[in-house]
Amino acid sequence: xxxxxxxxxxxxxxxxxxxxxxxxxxxxxxxxxxxxxxxxxxxxxxxxxxxxxxxxxxxxxxxxxxxxxxxxxxxxxxxxxxxxxxxxxxxxxxxxxxxxxxxxxxxxxxxxxxxxxxxxxxxxxxxxxxxxxxxxxxxxxxxxxxxxxxxxxxxxxxxxxxxxxxxxxxxxxxxxxxxxxxxxxxxxxxxxxxxxxxxxxxxxxxxxxxxxxxxxxxxxxxxxxxxxxxxxxxxxxxxxxxxxxxxxxxxxxxxxxxxxxxxxxxxxxxxxxxxxxxxxxxxxxxxxxxxxxxxxxxxxxxxxxxxxxxxxxxxxxxxxxxxxxxxxxxxxxxxxxxxxxxxxxxxxxxxxxxxxxxxxxxxxxxxxxxxxxxxxxxxxxxxxxxxxxxxxxxxxxxxxxxxxxxxxxxxxxxxxxxxx
Amino acid sequence: xxxxxxxxxxxxxxxxxxxxxxxxxxxxxxxxxxxxxxxxxxxxxxxxxxxxxxxxxxxxxxxxxxxxxxxxxxxxxxxxxxxxxxxxxxxxxxxxxxxxxxxxxxxxxxxxxxxxxxxxxxxxxxxxxxxxxxxxxxxxxxxxxxxxxxxxxxxxxxxxxxxxxxxxxxxxxxxxxxxxxxxxxxxxxxxxxxxxxxxxxxxxxxxxxxxxxxxxxxxxxxxxxxxxxxxxxxxxxxxxxxxxxxxxxxxxxxxxxxxxxxxxxxxxxxxxxxxxxxxxxxxxxxxxxxxxxxxxxxxxxxxxxxxxxxxxxxxxxxxxxxxxxxxxxxxxxxxxxxxxxxxxxxxxxxxxxxxxxxxxxxxxxxxxxxxxxxxxxxxxxxxxxxxxxxxxxxxxxxxxxxxxxxxxxxxxxxxxxxxx
Numbered sequence: 073x074x075x076x077x078x079x080x081x082x083x084x085x086x087x088x089x090x091x092x093x094x095x096x097x098x099x100x101x102x103x104x105x106x107x108x109x110x111x112x113x114x115x116x117x118x119x120x121x122x123x124x125x126x127x128x129x130x131x132x133x134x135x136x137x138x139x140x141x142x143x144x145x146x147x148x149x150x151x152x153x154x155x156x157x158x159x160x161x162x163x164x165x166x167x168x169x170x171x172x173x174x175x176x177x178x179x180x181x182x183x184x185x186x187x188x189x190x191x192x193x194x195x196x197x198x199x200x201x202x203x204x205x206x207x208x209x210x211x212x213x214x215x216x217x218x219x220x221x222x223x224x225x226x227x228x229x230x231x232x233x234x235x236x237x238x239x240x241x242x243x244x245x246x247x248x249x250x251x252x253x254x255x256x257x258x259x260x261x262x263x264x265x266x267x268x269x270x271x272x273x274x275x276x277x278x279x280x281x282x283x284x285x286x287x288x289x290x291x292x293x294x295x296x297x298x299x300x301x302x303x304x305x306x307x308x309x310x311x312x313x314x315x316x317x318x319x320x321x322x323x324x325x326x327x328x329x330x331x332x333x334x335x336x337x338x339x340x341x342x343x344x345x346x347x348x349x350x351x352x353x354x355x356x357x358x359x360x361x362x363x364x365x366x367x368x369x370x371x372x373x374x375x376x377x378x379x380x381x382x383x384x385x386x387x388x389x390x391x392x393x394x395x396x397x398x399x400x401x402x403x404x405x406x407x408x409x410x411x412x413x414x415x416x417x418x419x420x421x422x423x424x425x426x427x428x429x430x431x432x433x434x435x436x437x438x439x440x441x442x443x444x445x446x447x448x449x450x451x452x453x454x455x456x457x458x459x460x461x462x463x464x465x466x467x468x469x470x471x472x473x474x475x476x477x478x479x480x481x482x483x484x485x486x487x488x489x490x491x492x
Numbered sequence: 493x494x495x496x497x498x499x500x501x502x503x504x505x506x507x508x509x510x511x512x513x514x515x516x517x518x519x520x521x522x523x524x525x526x527x528x529x530x531x532x533x534x535x536x537x538x539x540x541x542x543x544x545x546x547x548x549x550x551x552x553x554x555x556x557x558x559x560x561x562x563x564x565x566x567x568x569x570x571x572x573x574x575x576x577x578x579x580x581x582x583x584x585x586x587x588x589x590x591x592x593x594x595x596x597x598x599x600x601x602x603x604x605x606x607x608x609x610x611x612x613x614x615x616x617x618x619x620x621x622x623x624x625x626x627x628x629x630x631x632x633x634x635x636x637x638x639x640x641x642x643x644x645x646x647x648x649x650x651x652x653x654x655x656x657x658x659x660x661x662x663x664x665x666x667x668x669x670x671x672x673x674x675x676x677x678x679x680x681x682x683x684x685x686x687x688x689x690x691x692x693x694x695x696x697x698x699x700x701x702x703x704x705x706x707x708x709x710x711x712x713x714x715x716x717x718x719x720x721x722x723x724x725x726x727x728x729x730x731x732x733x734x735x736x737x738x739x740x741x742x743x744x745x746x747x748x749x750x751x752x753x754x755x756x757x758x759x760x761x762x763x764x765x766x767x768x769x770x771x772x773x774x775x776x777x778x779x780x781x782x783x784x785x786x787x788x789x790x791x792x793x794x795x796x797x798x799x800x801x802x803x804x805x806x807x808x809x810x811x812x813x814x815x816x817x818x819x820x821x822x823x824x825x826x827x828x829x830x831x832x833x834x835x836x837x838x839x840x841x842x843x844x845x846x847x848x849x850x851x852x853x854x855x856x857x858x859x860x861x862x863x864x865x866x867x868x869x870x871x872x873x874x875x876x877x878x879x880x881x882x883x884x885x886x887x888x889x890x891x892x893x894x895x896x897x898x899x900x901x902x903x904x905x906x907x908x909x910x911x912x
Contacts, residue, residue: 088548122568128508129572130579137578140586141571144564148542151561152549158557159550166560170590171636216591 074240074315075107075197079207079230082116083247084304085149088156095156096308097245098202102162104313107197109237111207111230112153114145119223135180139209139220143169146206146226154204164202167193169218174210174229176219183219184287185210185228190236197237205233227288235295241314242297243323244284245304250324251276251283253489254341258477261490265339266320269329272339273299275432275466279342284326292326299326329434337435337442338487341480344428345473347377348401349458350394352408354418357390361415365392368411374400378428378459378470389418393459395470398424426458427476430468431483443467449486455479494660494735495527495617499627499650502536503667504724505569508576515576516728517665518622522582524733527617529657531627531650532573534565539643555600559629559640563589566626566646574624584622587613589638594630594649596639603639604707605630605648610656617657625653647708655715661734662717663743664704665724670744671696671703673909674761678897681910685759686740689749692759693719695852695886699762704746712746719746749854757855757862758907761900764848765893767797768821769878770814772828774838777810781835785812788831794820798848798879798890809838813879815890818844846878847896850888851903863887869906875899 078101080094094110101108113119122142126133150166157164172193176183193203207226212219221228227244234242249264251273256262268276270293277286283301292299302323311322319325329335355361362381369376379394396404401424408420436442446467450457455478459470471479484490498521500514514530521528533539542562546553570586577584589596592613596603613623627646632639641648647664654662669684671693676682688696690713697706703721712719722743731742739745749755775781782801789796799814816824821844828840856862866887870877875898879890891899904910 088545091549125508125568125572126575129511129575132579133575134578137571137574137586140574140588141568144567147564147567148545148561151557152545154557154560155546155549155553158554159552166557168560 073105073107075194075237076101076314077109077111077230077234077237077239077242078245079111079226079243080113080245080304081226081247082113082119084245085112085153086116088152091149091153091156093308094153094245094304095160095162097304097311098157099160099162100308100311101313102202104315106313106315107200109193109197109203109205109233109239110153111205111226111233112146112149113207113226115149118145118148136217139180139218143206143209143218143220146208150204150206157202157204162202163200164204165196166204166206168206169209170211170215172205173215174232176210176212176221178212178217178219180212180217180219182222183210183212185221185232186213188232188236190233190238193233194237205229224285227285228291231288231291231297231299234297235291239297241300242292243300243302243314245302246283247303247305248283248301249303250301251326251340253339254480254484255343258480259484259490262484263490265324267325267327267332268339269332269434270326271329271465272432272434273326275430275463276340276342279344279428279430279432279468289326296328300324301326335435336433336487337439338431338433338489339435340432341483341489342430342432343476343480345476346398347395347426347428347470348398348422348424349426349470350396350401350404350408351421352392352415352417353421354389355392356416357388364411364415365408368407369396369404372403372407374404374407378461378468380459395426395428395459425473426470427473428468428470429476429479429483430466431487432466434465436465436467445486446483449482450479453478453482493525493527495614495657496521496734497529497531497650497654497657497659497662498665499531499646499663500533500665500724501646501667502533502539504665505532505573506536508572511569511573511576513728514573514665514724515580515582517724517731518577519580519582520728520731521733522622524735526733526735527620529613529617529623529625529653529659530573531625531646531653532566532569533627533646535569538565538568556637559600559638563626563629563638563640566628570624570626577622577624582622583620584624585616586624586626588626589629590631590635592625593635594652596630596632596641598632598637598639600632600637600639602642603630603632605641605652606633608652608656610653610658613653614657625649644705647705648711651708651711651717651719654717655711659717661720662712663720663722663734665722666703667723667725668703668721669723670721671746671760673759674900674904675763678900679904679910682904683910685744687745687747687752688759689752689854690746691749691885692852692854693746695850695883696760696762699764699848699850699852699888709746716748720744721746755855756853756907757859758851758853758909759855760852761903761909762850762852763896763900765896766818767815767846767848767890768818768842768844769846769890770816770821770824770828771841772812772835772837773841774809775812776836777808784831784835785828788827789816789824792823792827794824794827798881798888800879815846815848815879845893846890847893848888848890849896849899849903850886851907852886854885856885856887865906866903869902870899873898873902
């Protein structure tokens, strides 16, 4: 007997037939004696329609009103799923963010969950009632205005709810079978990972693997909540209830490193194509220059990712290269041109034909030589490395975009990720 | 300077273009220095989609969940209108039923408004902020579940809000120009009425004239709130602000009888085609028979409208004829057949080819002879009267449906309603 939070995204609740499918997943757990809270997204397409209406109303709109409009999508799904569950003789009740309440800060549109009093819901679960909860939304500190967490926020809602009701497991049902060693569209031999550590998942999420929202993984890591990513498209009756399952069998568990017995040195290869490279040519090489370059960018809310500073040839000037999100490139160039006097450089060059490819694995902490192998393999394929960043469990290289797939395949083979 | 509640129905907010049109109506009043609260319905079609989803989820559904789903329609409109108003530099804020709160009883799906604390909203209006309020919905006494008032409930929301904020006027914007002496589709010479008393409007509403929800008129009458029905499709700039208008010029004012200086004996002709006639043949004519017939119908929640009992021919039996809503006919027949032993009758006959035509006017109170004129005029046209009911300010006759239009035209001419 477990307390389980089950989260279903937009494609899993896209129409009534899919919602009925979700209800059968819930029924399987209820029939096994488990206590279930369900977190739902808006039906696929509904949020886009609502956002389109808001933009049509005014391109510049009050975030509080945006939240009031857009939050209705999840409210519809929650009510419909509660009705379907009731029609299957499962006691169920829908809950909107303000009814629980899911308390957030007042950053409308990108709010962060601050607190969820879980006792009321936990008591309902203990009585055998299924709680169907709207993802993506909450209520701001004055407890009068609906807030939303930003796109993909329902993952975070689910994890926060799981923490609040002291659940044993938070199952994230999605349209993929789990987390893979890399994108199966690029490497058909990519393998589902049975377990991934929070740290690895964070690196993957922030590196463009869009299975889970980064914040949800952070929250799970802080509270040591076990997450599982699995597909809602498997026939619900083919799965066994959570307590009866062998954990390696289905989906991917995201858990603490110490729960993962057989660690690979490298767990996965991630890539991101929405990077852009900016080079400042002949920057004056004197103390404080980095602050003068990156200060104005930070003020403009532009995240800088990789940074490379070449050694100075004449002792007075250097070239400085860094990357930003592709969508931030125009704004970054504007900021840098505006600060040309202050920074002191000869010219600025940019390119968005670059990709970032990353090797991730907690095993790197104790294994030397991963980076050297990686650079050698890429060099043998003639792939030029434009920049490098590393963390304890990750090595990222910036390369020409045309080589992205080749690099991913090369590294996937190199670390034998296709093998069981 | 006035406090005004403006209510806009589904066709008036059907898309963003129409919502912008609504915003221009609001702007006209704000620019004139008036304090404005707006009550909105769901965009036309949205509520039907939501109801269809609920029915698809389960034909038998929890009314609490129905309410949670269906209430989202108004929430979307309120947010969008607030955004459009803000984009026109008009301070505005959306309010959902639970945020005000609009307190209702717990009859989900057909809830009645119990109380609205109006001071918070009134204070916002005094500060010059436009309050955009969701019609059709509120929150039940535990203040945790959304309730809805039933279809057309937004009229009632608007009147209740107007009472709560102590408004000077409640303007109901709709897709017709006001209340007419009769249906202009039947009588092209039908004339807009500048003023109608609450009592007359109540009779018209309950007799099939669908301009306003009956409950909203009752509420306005109890609180002596002036209502006005007018069209949202007139260019907003062609209207003058409420304080500057001559009241006869636009729409129809619904007000106290004593405000109407020049009273007509008859104000309007209403008709309803969704009636059905039921006749019980050879009912035993003894005390208590009416209770035995109408008791079971009342228990089944079937409203009986007109009742005619013929005199007994043999002193022992009588025929009894009455009308019910067409949509209740099958259920009524079922109930009567089930109670055949108890009631004691020979057979039951029914017909839905009947129509009710009514003459309405507060002037009837002081003028005799209206009924006699009516019966004579219908007889001259060869229209047979199947049943009659009267109230102080209304005479209704049941006739064959094929004569409905002829009867309406005849009566409209008889009382000279087409003349100014």
